[in-house]
Amino acid sequence: MKLSVWTYEGPPHIGAIRVVAAMRDMHLVLHAPQGDTYADLLFTMIQRDGRRPPVTYTTFQARDLAGNTGELFKAATCAAFERFKPQALLVGSACTAELLQDDPGGLATALGLPVPVVKLDLSSFSRKENWGAAETFYQIVRGLADPAARPTDREGRRARCNLLGPTGLGFRHRDDVVEVARLLETLGIDVALCAPLGASPADIARIGEADFNIVLYPETAGLAAQWLERSFGQPSIKTVPIGISATREFIKELAAIAGVDAAPALSSDQQRASWWSRSVDSTYLTDKRVFIFGDATHVIAATRVASQELGFKVVGIGSYSREFARDVRAVADRLGLEALITEDYLEVEATIALLQPELVLGTQMERHIAKRLGIACAVISAPVHVQDFPARYSPQMGFEGANVLFDSWVHPLVLGLEEHLLTMFREDFEFNDAKGASHLPVRPEPVAAPAEPVGGDLVWAVDAERELGKVPFFVRGKARRNTERFAAERGVAVITIGTLYDAKSHYSR
Amino acid sequence: MTLTAVAKSAESPCDAPQLPFEIIGENGQREVFCGLAGIVWLHRKIQDAFFLVVGSRTCAHFLQSAAGVMIFAEPRFATAILEERDLAGLADAHEQLEDIVGRLLGRRPDIRLLFLVGSCPSEVIGLDLSLAAQRMTAKHGVKVLNYSASGLETAFTQGEDRCLAALVAEMPDERPGAGPALLVIGSLPDIVEDQFRRLFAELGISNLAFLPARRSGDLPPVGRQTAVLLAQPFLAETARVLEARGATVLTAAFPFGAEGTTLWLKAAADRWGVDELTFRSVVAPGRERAKRALAGQRELLEGKSIFFFPDSQLEIPLARFVSQELGMVPLEVGTPYLHLRHLAAELPLLPVSARLCEGQDVDRQLDRCRSARPDLTVCGLGLANPLEAEGLSTKWSIELVFTPIHGFEQAGDLAALFARPLRRRDLLGIGP
Ligand code: SF4
Ligand code: SF4
Numbered sequence: 052m053k054l055s056v057w058t059y060e061g062p063p064h065i066g067a068i069r070v071v072a073a074m075r076d077m078h079l080v081l082h083a084p085q086g087d088t089y090a091d092l093l094f095t096m097i098q099r100d101g102r103r104p105p106v107t108y109t110t111f112q113a114r115d116l117a118g119n120t121g122e123l124f125k126a127a128t129c130a131a132f133e134r135f136k137p138q139a140l141l142v143g144s145a146c147t148a149e150l151l152q153d154d155p156g157g158l159a160t161a162l163g164l165p166v167p168v169v170k171l172d173l174s175s176f177s178r179k180e181n182w183g184a185a186e187t188f189y190q191i192v193r194g195l196a197d198p199a200a201r202p203t204d205r206e207g208r209r210a211r212c213n214l215l216g217p218t219g220l221g222f223r224h225r226d227d228v229v230e231v232a233r234l235l236e237t238l239g240i241d242v243a244l245c246a247p248l249g250a251s252p253a254d255i256a257r258i259g260e261a262d263f264n265i266v267l268y269p270e271t272a273g274l275a276a277q278w279l280e281r282s283f284g285q286p287s288i289k290t291v292p293i294g295i296s297a298t299r300e301f302i303k304e305l306a307a308i309a310g311v312d313a314a315p316a317l318s319s320d321q322q323r324a325s326w327w328s329r330s331v332d333s334t335y336l337t338d339k340r341v342f343i344f345g346d347a348t349h350v351i352a353a354t355r356v357a358s359q360e361l362g363f364k365v366v367g368i369g370s371y372s373r374e375f376a377r378d379v380r381a382v383a384d385r386l387g388l389e390a391l392i393t394e395d396y397l398e399v400e401a402t403i404a405l406l407q408p409e410l411v412l413g414t415q416m417e418r419h420i421a422k423r424l425g426i427a428c429a430v431i432s433a434p435v436h437v438q439d440f441p442a443r444y445s446p447q448m449g450f451e452g453a454n455v456l457f458d459s460w461v462h463p464l465v466l467g468l469e470e471h472l473l474t475m476f477r478e479d480f481e482f483n484d485a486k487g488a489s490h491l492p493v494r495p496e497p498v499a500a501p502a503e504p505v506g507g508d509l510v511w512a513v514d515a516e517r518e519l520g521k522v523p524f525f526v527r528g529k530a531r532r533n534t535e536r537f538a539a540e541r542g543v544a545v546i547t548i549g550t551l552y553d554a555k556s557h558y559s560r
Numbered sequence: 561m562t563l564t565a566v567a568k569s570a571e572s573p574c575d576a577p578q579l580p581f582e583i584i585g586e587n588g589q590r591e592v593f594c595g596l597a598g599i600v601w602l603h604r605k606i607q608d609a610f611f612l613v614v615g616s617r618t619c620a621h622f623l624q625s626a627a628g629v630m631i632f633a634e635p636r637f638a639t640a641i642l643e644e645r646d647l648a649g650l651a652d653a654h655e656q657l658e659d660i661v662g663r664l665l666g667r668r669p670d671i672r673l674l675f676l677v678g679s680c681p682s683e684v685i686g687l688d689l690s691l692a693a694q695r696m697t698a699k700h701g702v703k704v705l706n707y708s709a710s711g712l713e714t715a716f717t718q719g720e721d722r723c724l725a726a727l728v729a730e731m732p733d734e735r736p737g738a739g740p741a742l743l744v745i746g747s748l749p750d751i752v753e754d755q756f757r758r759l760f761a762e763l764g765i766s767n768l769a770f771l772p773a774r775r776s777g778d779l780p781p782v783g784r785q786t787a788v789l790l791a792q793p794f795l796a797e798t799a800r801v802l803e804a805r806g807a808t809v810l811t812a813a814f815p816f817g818a819e820g821t822t823l824w825l826k827a828a829a830d831r832w833g834v835d836e837l838t839f840r841s842v843v844a845p846g847r848e849r850a851k852r853a854l855a856g857q858r859e860l861l862e863g864k865s866i867f868f869f870p871d872s873q874l875e876i877p878l879a880r881f882v883s884q885e886l887g888m889v890p891l892e893v894g895t896p897y898l899h900l901r902h903l904a905a906e907l908p909l910l911p912v913s914a915r916l917c918e919g920q921d922v923d924r925q926l927d928r929c930r931s932a933r934p935d936l937t938v939c940g941l942g943l944a945n946p947l948e949a950e951g952l953s954t955k956w957s958i959e960l961v962f963t964p965i966h967g968f969e970q971a972g973d974l975a976a977l978f979a980r981p982l983r984r985r986d987l988l989g990i991g992p
């Protein structure tokens with residue numbers, strides 16, 4: 052048993068719904084009690100879908116438990132088939148139904164419906180949402196792929212690939228697919244299939260016709276891509292094109308595998324982000340302290356962009372994707388950090404409070420944490436809220452994605468000369484640091500960083516505390532922490548103005 | 561369950577009267593929340609209570625999705641998520657639960673009352689939470705209660721019903737020789753509670769209590785002298801256990817709008833023998849204000865048709881309100897359960913042209929809704945945008961549960977909730 056207040060991932064069947072909701076002409080019959088229908092609102096409200104997810108819930112009740120819930124499942128499956136006429140059916144159990152052991156797969160098969168039935172086994176009491184999505188996509192591909200489908204002779208035709216991984220409720224999946232497809236067009240590579248997003252069961256059947264696969268989101272497509280590699284001999288491209296250097300690498304890999312010229316794509320005039328980062332105004336980005344948390348794919352990519360393309364100082368990274376913990380740890384290792392692998396947002400909050408970064412890149416959870424602590428934040432990964440499904444085109448991948456990253460990560464920061472002016476004229480009544488950066492809404496009063504005594508009973512002298520108040524807000528947390536650490540290490544009991552400036556000079560060496 | 565089935569089943573002691581409505585009973589897919597949803601408002605209302613759901617990752621995810629971001633600051637609820645090994649041995653599960661509760665209470669000394677909330681998985685594996693609650697009360701010196709809010713047993717607002725019923729068991733017996741007392745049940749926003757308090761005081765009813773109280777320690781006594789007024793229509797179980805303790809449940813319309821609120825107050829006034837003149841003079845100012853506030857909205861809403869999907873059990877009183885007080889035309893009024901007894905004062909005020917639907921088969925209901933093309937559809941969050949995409953105007957029913965809508969002073973706000981989608985449609989120039 053595990054105590055949970057807020058969770059990064061839902062149960063595995065939510066992952067299954069994310070897959071099926073992205074597809075066409077596929078329907079899921081989920082054996083589940085009535086309350087589980089809440090899943091629909093994730094799609095209709097958060098993602099603003101104009102259609103209900105293609106899911107029928109059996110909504111069994113207490114009185115059905117005494118009778119035959121299996122019959123109920125069969126009736127619901129027949130009715131769903133009659134009404135929605137899908138090309139293929141997906142069947143499975145949510146947590147409660149898993150305990151009933153009704154075997155939806157067997158029951159649905161016994162109905163002898165004239166379409167393929169894909170059964171899911173979702174291990175609700177040990178697995179989570181992303182695993183559920185990966186498993187569902189894998190079962191769909193395995194169940195529906197035509198084993199005879201193979202690429203035609205390469206002679207005289209363009210290379211063809213599958214784009215794998217985008218689902219419902221994914222972070223910017225819709226726009227990433229458009230951006231990557233654009234890039235492939237520049238290279239002269241055809242997209243045979245994009246799945247799950249936009250694919251029908253008939254499309255999936257032809258999955259073997261592509262020359263290779265592009266794994267856009269390893270969390271959802273990794274399992275299926277491995278199987279395709281084994282069963283169809285399709286190689287996969289696993290570089291995730293988030294950031295300029297990753298995109299360039301991605302292009303070169305594509306060019307090599309497809310036998311095309313990389314130059315036109317590499318010389319795209321879309322690459323503004325690198326100049327934006329080099330222009331003098333961005334000098335102020337140097338060594339901005341950033342903490343990064345989210346799913347593995349986005350954290351790994353964001354770490355690279357933050358440290359190599361924006362010149363930030365990454366002070367901590369972590370992920371809730373246990374399945375990919377090893378990859379995240381390896382990235383942390385290279386930066387001399389220890390990765391925080393956890394599903395507990397309280398642990399993430401404590402880490403952020405301790406590190407006092409100037410920028411947090413995270414999920415909706417970190418957005419709240421950063422807000423409470425008065426730290427700037429940008430969202431880089433699911434889970435996300437309704438405001439992270441923008442109306443405008445806003446990919447994360449490709450060169451345009453890199454531009455988006457620059458804008459959305461730099462915007463929350465105080466920049467350029469303003470940083471100095473705030474420091475110099477901090478008592479100006481209109482233009483002072485209590486008002487925050489001039490381009491941002493009034494800053495919420497940060498919850499004082501939990502005054503965890505670094506070494507026992509440190510006290511701040513009143514005038515030192517006042518002096519600390521004059522340090523601009525965007526570095527105040529760091530100054531407090533550095534001073535306390537400095538004092539603790541030297542066994543200073545009362546922090547004076549002198550201690551404050553001693554620490555400043557110590558850390559600016 | 562059809563209406564007739566409800567009326568005949570063993571738990572239905574009241575005789576179903578002949579109703580003049582077309583009534584459908586449906587038993588297909590229900591598109592409603594489970595009772596866990598009640599925690600979202602109950603944990604705000606009872607300020608020193610903590611709700612610990614014993615359930616699955618689904619339950620935790622549902623609570624998070626229903627609660628949204630509004631209460632991100634460490635909320636007074638959480639889920640103890642059952643894992644593989646808890647399913648293997650109940651003894652072990654009990655031990656783990658004890659552990660979690662121990663740590664929780666250690667960290668939150670402000671908690672005076674802890675609810676262990678049962679879910680579908682905890683019920684299916686047969687985890688006995690009442691036993692656990694008793695043991696923990698003895699061990700920790702903090703009151704630990706339990707109730708079921710599972711989707712197997714409860715739909716949406718019935719979670720509050722079960723919670724309040726659990727509280728009733730803790731209410732002290734009324735003292736011998738105690739005078740008549742009024743108990744209002746159903747959690748109301750504090751501001752509404754205060755408005756009612758003032759009105760009852762002016763009516764001379766000062767021995768008054770609300771359930772739930774803002775502090776868990778303030779449970780009022782109950783007994784033969786207690787008259788109960790339901791502020792919400794979904795409290796059948798709470799009403800039943802109060803009656804079992806000797807209380808009398810007053811039959812009344814629900815306090816929505818000028819008329820509903822008047823009738824609701826009147827039920828109490830009659831019981832207290834308040835004379836007609838006093839009653840009228842007490843309610844007149846509020847009633848007039850409410851009527852004035854409604855008049856403006858009525859212009860827009862009069863003659864507009866409305867279709868209710870089943871959700872909170874507020875549907876029938878609200879259908880009465882919009883037809884009687886705003887001139888709207890209810891086409892279909894769905895409700896998860898039709899508690900005839902507690903709706904006895906409402907149903908006669910509903911136009912007979914309305915079709916009632918108990919239970920649900922969401923796909924069929926959507927068919928009926930599409931072919932009726934109502935001017936306004938009241939439905940859950942999962943259905944609203946898809947219906948809007950089909951060109952229908954909708955009002956999310958959950959807003960009717962989360963917004964102060966009771967009483968004279970909120971009548972205008974309640975009407976505005978129905979008017980806003982239509983007004984917006986006009987503003988954006990979307991055709992009917
Ligand atoms: S319906 Fe049951 S399993 Fe689903 S969230 Fe509600 S209590 Fe949990
Ligand atoms: S009040 Fe409701 S539950 Fe009780 S007997 Fe009447 S219809 Fe049945």
